[in-house]
Amino acid sequence: MEDAQRPVVLILGAGAVGLALAGKLADVADVYAACRHRHASAIREGGLVMDGIWGDRTVGTLSCITGPAELSVDPDLVVVTAKGTDTESICREYAAVMGGRSVVTLQNGIGNEDRIARYTDRIIGGTVTTNFAVVGPGHVRVSSQSAPVVLGTWSGPADLLPPAIDLFERAGIPVAATADIRAEKWAKSLLNIAVNPLCALLSVQVGAAASPHLRGVIEGLIQETYAVMEAEGIRVRWRSADEYLDHLFGVQVPDFSTVYPSMYYDIQNRRRTEIDLLNGYVVALGERQGIPTPYNRCIAGLIRFREEGR
Numbered sequence: 001m002e003d004a005q006r007p008v009v010l011i012l013g014a015g016a017v018g019l020a021l022a023g024k025l026a027d028v029a030d031v032y033a034a035c036r037h038r039h040a041s042a043i044r045e046g047g048l049v050m051d052g053i054w055g056d057r058t059v060g061t062l063s064c065i066t067g068p069a070e071l072s073v074d075p076d077l078v079v080v081t082a083k084g085t086d087t088e089s090i091c092r093e094y095a096a097v098m099g100g101r102s103v104v105t106l107q108n109g110i111g112n113e114d115r116i117a118r119y120t121d122r123i124i125g126g127t128v129t130t131n132f133a134v135v136g137p138g139h140v141r142v143s144s145q146s147a148p149v150v151l152g153t154w155s156g157p158a159d160l161l162p163p164a165i166d167l168f169e170r171a172g173i174p175v176a177a178t179a180d181i182r183a184e185k186w187a188k189s190l191l192n193i194a195v196n197p198l199c200a201l202l203s204v205q206v207g208a209a210a211s212p213h214l215r216g217v218i219e220g221l222i223q224e225t226y227a228v229m230e231a232e233g234i235r236v237r238w239r240s241a242d243e244y245l246d247h248l249f250g251v252q253v254p255d256f257s258t259v260y261p262s263m264y265y266d267i268q269n270r271r272r273t274e275i276d277l278l279n280g281y282v283v284a285l286g287e288r289q290g291i292p293t294p295y296n297r298c299i300a301g302l303i304r305f306r307e308e309g310r
């Protein structure tokens, strides 16, 4: 980044995660948020309203754009926070801006970095284990957090990562670097595979995962995911499905017990979900490896049924 003190950051697909991030980064960077008209007009009029654990405040210094023609500067860093269903379309729309730039993705699921790689070869993969929700136009809430943001180089030179870590740190966002971002993406996906589709299907908060009625389903989802990860040579910090399930039920479910996961809002708002990047991805890899994945296949089928608006 040219000016380490006040870089220019472009957030692509600013909704719950992207607007909250933009609000924090605006303290230390000139931030442009590519978002929809309803957010852009509310923020231009009254600023971005944030509440929750990242602070209650109104941010008046955030610039919103609704298309690349409105961007008058060259960003030092691009951060993709669109849903995985929109990765391809938003990258295509902003292709001229992304070319050759350093791009961070904070999206859930597996496969976004490979799509972004069609537009730049300087990619930082990331995970964010925090709950964000859109309260209304130009208003976001950050409710709970279970781990720092984790960033790691996906492709590109060794000097790509430190400025991004430094930027997040200066903005007051808890962040850690990893040498194995591919494993980290899977480690984060375990939580989303376990709770996102169930909470979306049942219209319940994450705490419902502790119910003994759901426990067997979640165990099945995670055991299958571990079998597929093992066949693919992916090793995460929890060495076995049981070790992860202890963390899930002992730490993550309590941390997020009173919030809805992002997929819940997609089903409520009749939008496509990220199921193909989560449970659907496990099913596809299972087919490739000859590993049966009936729990994930069932859950993915139920979500696809709901995506059809039924």
Ligand SMILES: NC(=O)c1ccc[n+]([C@@H]2O[C@H](COP(=O)([O-])OP(=O)(O)OC[C@H]3O[C@@H](n4cnc5c(N)ncnc54)[C@H](O)[C@@H]3O)[C@@H](O)[C@H]2O)c1
Binding pocket: 012, 013, 014, 015, 016, 017, 018, 034, 035, 036, 066, 081, 082, 083, 084, 086, 089, 090, 093, 106, 107, 108, 109, 128, 129, 130, 131, 132, 133, 134, 261, 262, 274
């Ligand atoms: N919400 C959470 O708590 C949470 C936590 C961790 C990770 N994530 C992940 O972060 C990503 C974003 O999630 P979210 O909850 O912020 O989703 P969101 O739907 O609230 O925000 C994405 C925004 O991008 C906008 N968008 C899409 N294409 C666009 C375009 N071409 N131009 C302008 N705007 C465009 C959408 O309209 C939407 O407002 C997902 O991968 C999600 O799984 C979410």
Ligand SMILES: CC(C)(CO)[C@@H](O)C(=O)[O-]
Binding pocket: 108, 128, 129, 130, 131, 132, 191, 192, 196, 256, 259, 260, 261, 262, 263
């Ligand atoms: C951490 C998480 C489950 C909490 O909201 C998030 O990844 C989500 O909503 O997808």
